[in-house]
Amino acid sequence: MIQDILSIHGFEPGLIQEIEEIGYLKKVQSGDHIIDSNNHEKVIPFVLDGLLKVYRYRSDGSKILLYYLEPAETCSMSITCCLEKKKANIQVVAEEDSKIWMIPNSNLDRWLVKYPAFRRFIFSSYQLRYDELIETIDSLVFTNMEERLFKYLLDTKQATESFEIHKTHQQIADELNTSRVVISRLLKKLELDDKISQQRNRIEIL
Amino acid sequence: MIQDILSIHGFEPGLIQEIEEIGYLKKVQSGDHIIDSNNHEKVIPFVLDGLLKVYRYRSDGSKILLYYLEPAETCSMSITCCLEKKKANIQVVAEEDSKIWMIPNSNLDRWLVKYPAFRRFIFSSYQLRYDELIETIDSLVFTNMEERLFKYLLDTKQATESFEIHKTHQQIADELNTSRVVISRLLKKLELDDKISQQRNRIEIL
DNA sequence: TTTTCCGTGTAACAAATGTTACGAATCGCT
C-alpha cells in the first residue's frame, strides 16, 4: 500500500525502502491535530488516505486556511520548516479520518542528494503549494464573496468526492473568514439561482 | 563584487566559480522587463543591485504584485519553473535601475547535489517567498485598504531606502488593485492624521 | 411531551469599497 502510493511519484526502490523503514503510520480521526505549534517533532506528513487541512494561525488566534492535502501529497511548509529548523506557524488538521505516513526529517537532506525522484517530488510539492497560495490571493483580490463561496463549495466537492457537503453555515463562514449571516444570505441566493439545494447541515451542489 | 554577494549565503568557492563562469551580467533600467511570458529562456535572476518586482499575470490581463526582489535574493518562481520545465505566469520587472546576474538553469540540479550551501540557499529562498505570499494573504483577509496602503508605503520606503515615494495615486492604486479615487481618499486621510505629507508625484512618510 | 439548544432566514442598519463625474492645480511644451 505504501509502496503503491510512493511509486506514484517515481520514487526509487531504495528510497521507498528507506521511507518505509524510518517512517511510521499514524491514523487520525476527523478533527484531530497532526501538527501544531506546540509539538516540535520534526516530521513531514505524507498523506496515504483521507484529507488534511493546513492552516496558518496568527498570534491573535485568528487563522487562515492555506490549502488541503490529498492522498500522495505532502506539506511543503513542514519540509522547509524541517530543513530550515525554523518555526512555521502552521497547523495541520484532519478534515476526514485519515492515514498518514509520518517521515522524520533526519534523512531529508541525504535523500535530496541521493534520489533524483525525491528532488523532483519536493520541488513539485513546492510548486503545487505556490500555485494554490497564488490562486488564493487571486480569488481574494478579484472575486467577491459569492464567487469565493461557490468556488469553496466546488473545491470541497472535489476534495471529498461527494456532491453533498455536511457543514453548517457557521463552519463555512469560519473557513472563508466572514460571518454566518453573510454566508446564509449568499447560500440563499445560490439556492434561488438553482446552483445548490440545502437542508439543515447539508448542501447539495446541482 | 559578485563573489562578495554570493558569499553572503556561504556559497562554496567551487560553486561561486561555477556561477561566475556560466552566468552573465544584465543591466536593466527602471521599467524594463527581465522575465516575461514570451521569452522562454531558462535562467534564474540573482539580484546584485537595485530592486525588482515579481508579478503574476492572468489570462484576462490583470496582474498581481507577488513580491519584491532585493539584492542577494532570487526568484523562487523561476527556479521551480526551470526545474519543472513548467510555464509560470510570472513577470519580473525592474522597479529601479538594477544589475542582475543571470544564471542559466543547466546546472541547477547538479549544484543542488554537489553544494550543501546551494541547497540551503534554494530552500531558504522558497521559505522567504512563502512567508511573503502568506503575509499578503493575511493582509488581504484581515486588514482594510487604509492599513494595506500604509503598509505598502512603509514597505516601499524600506525597499527603496528613502522616505520619499515618487509614485502617482494611479500607480499605487494599480499595485493594490483598487481605484485611484480610493487611494486619493485614503492618502488624504493619512495626511490629516499626520502620517504622511504629499505633493504632486511625491509622498513623504513622517 | 416539554424544554432547550442549534441551525437557519431575514430585516434593518453601518461601514467599507467601488464608480462616475467634474473641477482645480500643476507640469511640460511651444
Place this chain on the structure above:
DNA sequence: AGCGATTCGTAACATTTGTTACACGGAAAA
C-alpha cells in the same frame, strides 16, 4: 504666456460586506 495633458480633490451615489437583533423550526435532551 498660453495650451494641453497629467495629477489630485471631492461630491454623490451604488454595491458589497459586516453587524445586530430577533423569529422560526427542527433536533436533541430532559
